Every structure is written in structure tokens, then in C-alpha cells.
Amino acid sequence: MTDLFEKHKGIVERFQRMMAMGSNAVGVANDRVLSPTRAIINGRETILAGTNNYMGITFDKECIEAGQRALAEFGTGTTGSRIANGTYSLHVELEKNLAEFLNRRHCIVFTTGYQANLGMLAGLAGPKDTIFLDADSHSSIYDGCTLSGAKLVRFRHNDAGDLARRLARLEGDEGGRLVVLEGIYSMLGDRAPLNEFVDVKKQYGFQLLVDEAHSFGVLGPNGRGLADEMGLEEEVDFIVGTFSKSIGAIGGFGAGNHHMFDTLRYASRPYMFTASPSPSAVATANAALRRLKAEPERRVRITRNSQRLFDGFKALGLELGCDRVSPVIAVRCPDETSTVIMWNALLAAGVYVNFAVPPGTPGKACLLRCSVSAAHTEADIDRIIGLFGQVVAVQERQKAVAV
Amino acid sequence: MTDETGSAKRTEIFNSLCKLLMPFNYSGIELKPETDISADLSIDSVTVMDFVMEVEDHFDIEIPLNILSETRTMKDLVKVVEEAVERRELV
Numbered sequence: 001m002t003d004l005f006e007k008h009k010g011i012v013e014r015f016q017r018m019m020a021m022g023s024n025a026v027g028v029a030n031d032r033v034l035s036p037t038r039a040i041i042n043g044r045e046t047i048l049a050g051t052n053n054y055m056g057i058t059f060d061k062e063c064i065e066a067g068q069r070a071l072a073e074f075g076t077g078t079t080g081s082r083i084a085n086g087t088y089s090l091h092v093e094l095e096k097n098l099a100e101f102l103n104r105r106h107c108i109v110f111t112t113g114y115q116a117n118l119g120m121l122a123g124l125a126g127p128k129d130t131i132f133l134d135a136d137s138h139s140s141i142y143d144g145c146t147l148s149g150a151k152l153v154r155f156r157h158n159d160a161g162d163l164a165r166r167l168a169r170l171e172g173d174e175g176g177r178l179v180v181l182e183g184i185y186s187m188l189g190d191r192a193p194l195n196e197f198v199d200v201k202k203q204y205g206f207q208l209l210v211d212e213a214h215s216f217g218v219l220g221p222n223g224r225g226l227a228d229e230m231g232l233e234e235e236v237d238f239i240v241g242t243f244s245k246s247i248g249a250i251g252g253f254g255a256g257n258h259h260m261f262d263t264l265r266y267a268s269r270p271y272m273f274t275a276s277p278s279p280s281a282v283a284t285a286n287a288a289l290r291r292l293k294a295e296p297e298r299r300v301r302i303t304r305n306s307q308r309l310f311d312g313f314k315a316l317g318l319e320l321g322c323d324r325v326s327p328v329i330a331v332r333c334p335d336e337t338s339t340v341i342m343w344n345a346l347l348a349a350g351v352y353v354n355f356a357v358p359p360g361t362p363g364k365a366c367l368l369r370c371s372v373s374a375a376h377t378e379a380d381i382d383r384i385i386g387l388f389g390q391v392v393a394v395q396e397r398q399k400a401v402a403v
Numbered sequence: 404m405t406d407e408t409g410s411a412k413r414t415e416i417f418n419s420l421c422k423l424l425m426p427f428n429y430s431g432i433e434l435k436p437e438t439d440i441s442a443d444l445s446i447d448s449v450t451v452m453d454f455v456m457e458v459e460d461h462f463d464i465e466i467p468l469n470i471l472s473e474t475r476t477m478k479d480l481v482k483v484v485e486e487a488v489e490r491r492e493l494v
Contacts, residue, residue, distance in 0.1 A: 010445075130467075135452070135453075135456070145468075151467045151469060152467050152468035152469055153465060153467055153468070154452060154456070154468055156456065166465060169463070169464070169465050169491075170465055358447060358449065358450075359447035359448055359449040359450070362449075364450070
């Protein structure tokens with residue numbers, strides 16, 4: 001009999017190599033969380049610079065009170081699916097408010113961001129359709145594509161010309177065509193060149209879905225994401241987003257103007273066969289949405305903080321994930337071993353960032369990935385830059401000397 | 404197509420695939436028809452997909468990811484490429 005775990009031996013060996021160099025970079029426990037930007041880790045107060053807590057809203061008084069009220073009034077969980085007993089007035093209200101915020105006719109809330117992509121993709125596309133997905137897409141997009149049963153065509157990252165070539169090769173195929181992009185890509189922080197993809201859309205015709213997970217709340221005059229920033233919302237048929245970043249809760253959404261959009265509620269398995277998000281999560285999401293609308297200065301602060309960190313890293317001579325400033329700022333490292341060592345040194349010095357290595361990253365990149373929050377102070381940003389200067393820039397200089 | 408031209412074509416495809424796979428063959432193992440592309444070369448799923456993109460460009464064909472999940476060995480991939488090239492030439 002073959003042991004089912006046999007295939008994971010490689011993972012175990014890789015994990016052991018990482019543990020031999022320090023602590024578990026992929027299983028950090030926050031003993032206490034003090035604020036959107038501070039936690040106690042290994043008994044030490046640590047600056048959090050890898051949380052995706054873009055708007056810094058997780059400790060907002062109004063959000064916490066809304067969550068507490070919902071807990072008291074609606075209980076700890078819904079114990080059911082949206083199509084059974086799991087739809088509360090809270091879910092309906094959030095969907096209405098989100099649709100309004102997004103300026104879309106329809107919106108569906110999912111239990112997690114991961115399930116939002118699964119639910120939208122598997123609901124929209126079926127076995128006779130073709131999904132064209134960007135090579136750097138998040139795993140939830142890959143998994144949603146697989147679940148849909150559609151033909152899957154992967155095009156080169158941010159390359160509208162490559163998408164056009166593939167559309168041309170498959171012209172004459174039956175079924176619908178869905179193209180999937182992301183507003184901000186989670187690992188390198190680069191944006192999709194949406195205008196170029198829209199040109200291809202006009203030429204070939206397809207339906208377009210943009211995952212605004214990392215750009216919702218962050219980009220655009222209304223905080224609706226990349227399509228809002230580029231003034232191309234009318235060209236985007238469907239958007240997907242999450243509550244676990246700018247909204248500071250958990251859950252996700254899909255939205256669009258299609259007159260049959262709500263049919264997805266009866267066609268999307270990841271929507272139908274899971275319990276709905278908990279009352280407190282939905283209530284805090286609703287309150288956070290109100291706050292984002294009422295406080296556009298959060299967007300101003302995150303833009304300023306992102307620019308400050310980006311400039312500081314550039315001044316240190318660090319090689320970054322991309323040349324465009326966004327709240328995702330990834331520092332490229334030479335290899336996995338040096339990344340583990342530097343990640344440990346940063347944590348020991350008091351800053352938490354994300355440790356990101358292949359295959360979770362594009363192009364075999366080994367990254368120390370930072371995400372900036374509107375709640376970071378200028379002093380926080382300067383401290384992060386200072387610690388990277390001590391830990392990362394020094395290592396790079398030593399390497400240069402060695403060569 | 405006769406068996407002979409068929410097998411000549413397959414050898415040609417196999418040789419092209421070997422060349423395209425070179426930059427991804429980090430361990431430098433010898434490539435045979437029965438070589439498992441991911442397991443024997445110890446390359447992850449994303450790298451396999453990146454390699455296949457090079458194959459697609461070289462032959463001007465589409466290899467959907469769905470087909471890829473059932474394609475393990477070099478021999479399997481030769482068959483996939485051969486069929487896709489034939490389909491393209493029919494059009």
C-alpha cells in the first residue's frame with residue numbers, strides 16, 4: 001500500500017531546511033495583535049508590514065461595535081448556506097451597499113475571497129467555454145478555472161499581444177470566452193495594463209473579469225480598484241473582490257451589470273454548498289465599507305506611505321518586484337536560503353514581512369514581500385526602510401564584494 | 404501519413420522539445436521519451452506551465468492546461484504537440 005503522504009516528502013525536506021535556518025516563516029503565530037500595524041510575535045512588539053491590511057481598519061471602533069452588535073443580535077454563526085437558512089438581512093444589506101459602492105447593478109457575497117473567485121469562475125464558465133487567464137494569476141483563479149471545467153488557456157503575464165495571438169488561434173471554437181485579470185498582482189505589486197486588454201476585447205470580443213482583491217479600496221477616485229483608476233469600468237463585465245484586505249473582515253464578492261447575474265446564486269457551487277459568512281464578519285464588512293466611503297483620506301495615506309517605502313527601498317539600491325508604486329512592495333532576493341536568513345533577521349529586529357518563494361511566486365522569484373497600510377506612520381515606514389538597510393542592503397553589498 | 408513519416412515527425416518534435424526544455428532542466432538529466440517532465444526533472448507545476456508556453460510559441464499551437472494535467476512524460480507531450488500541429492494544418 002502506498003502511503004498517501006509519500007508524495008509530500010519533498011515538501012517536508014524543504015520545510016526542514018528552512019527550520020534549520022531559523023523559525024517557521026510560513027507559520028508565524030501572532031501571540032497578540034495590538035493594532036493594524038503592531039503585534040506581539042515571539043514575545044516582542046513587531047511592526048506588521050505584510051498583512052494586506054491596506055486601509056488599516058481592523059481596529060476601527062465603529063467596525064468593532066458593529067461586529068459585537070451582530071454577534072449579540074444574530075449569534076455566532078449562520079449554520080447554513082445562502083440558499084437554505086443562511087441568508088440574513090445583514091447579507092442582503094451588504095450586497096446592496098456594495099453594489100452601490102461599486103456602481104454595479106448586482107453583487108453577490110461569498111464566504112471567503114478564495115471562494116469568490118471559485119464561485120464566480122465556476123458559475124460563469126462551463127465545459128464548453130474557454131477561460132484565458134494571466135500566467136501570474138492567484139491560485140484561487142487557477143482553482144476556480146479548474147472547477148469550472150472550461151478549456152483553460154494561460155497567456156503571458158500582462159501581455160495583451162500574447163492574449164490576442166491565443167484568441168486568434170482558437171477562433172472558431174464554440175462556447176463563451178472569459179478573460180481573467182487582476183487589478184494589482186499580489187506578489188510583485190504590478191497592475192494589469194487594462195487599456196491594452198480592452199483594445200484586444202474590442203477586436204476579438206469576450207467577457208472580462210477583473211479580480212480587484214489587492215486594488216479594491218486602494219486604487220481609483222472612488223476606491224473601486226484598477227478599472228476605476230483607469231476610467232475603464234464600463235469595459236469590465238465582472239469584478240471580484242475580498243473583505244480580507246481593505247475591508248478587514250473575511251468574505252468576498254462578485255459584481256456585474258448582466259441582467260442574469262443573480263442566476264449565479266443557483267449555478268455556483270462554491271456559493272451554494274458552504275455556510276454563509278458569519279453575522280459579525282458581514283456586519284464589520286458593512287461598517288468598513290461605510291468608513292472607506294466616508295474617509296477617502298485613508299487612500300491618500302496609503303498612497304503616500306507606499307511612495308515613501310518604495311523611494312526608501314530604491315535609495316537602498318534594492319531590486320523591487322516592479323517599477324510602479326503600489327501598496328505591494330516586494331524586495332527580490334538572490335535565492336531561497338538568503339531569503340530565509342534575511343526574513344529571520346528582519347523578524348528578530350522587529351518587522352514582519354511575507355516570505356514568498358516559488359511556486360507561489362512568478363518567474364522563480366524569492367521575495368521579501370511588504371504590504372503597506374494606511375495605518376502605518378511615517379516613522380513606521382522609516383523604521384522598515386532602516387531595518388531593510390541593515391539586513392538586506394548589507395547582505396547585497398557583501399555579495400557584491402564577494403563577486 | 405505513413406508510419407515512417409509519422410515516426411520521423413515525432414522524432415523531430417521530440418528533439419525540438421529537448422532543446423526547449425534545456426533552460427528548465429536544472430539537474431541536467433538525460434531526456435528520454437519516458438522521462439516524467441515534472442517528477443524526473445524536479446520542476447514545479449508553474450515551471451512546467453512556463454516550459455509549455457515556449458512549446459506553444461515554437462509550434463504556434465495552443466495546449467490548454469486541461470490537457471496538460473494528463474500529460475506526464477516527454478512521449479505524452481510529443482503526442483499532444485503532434486495532434487495540435489495536425490489540427491492547425493487542417494485549418
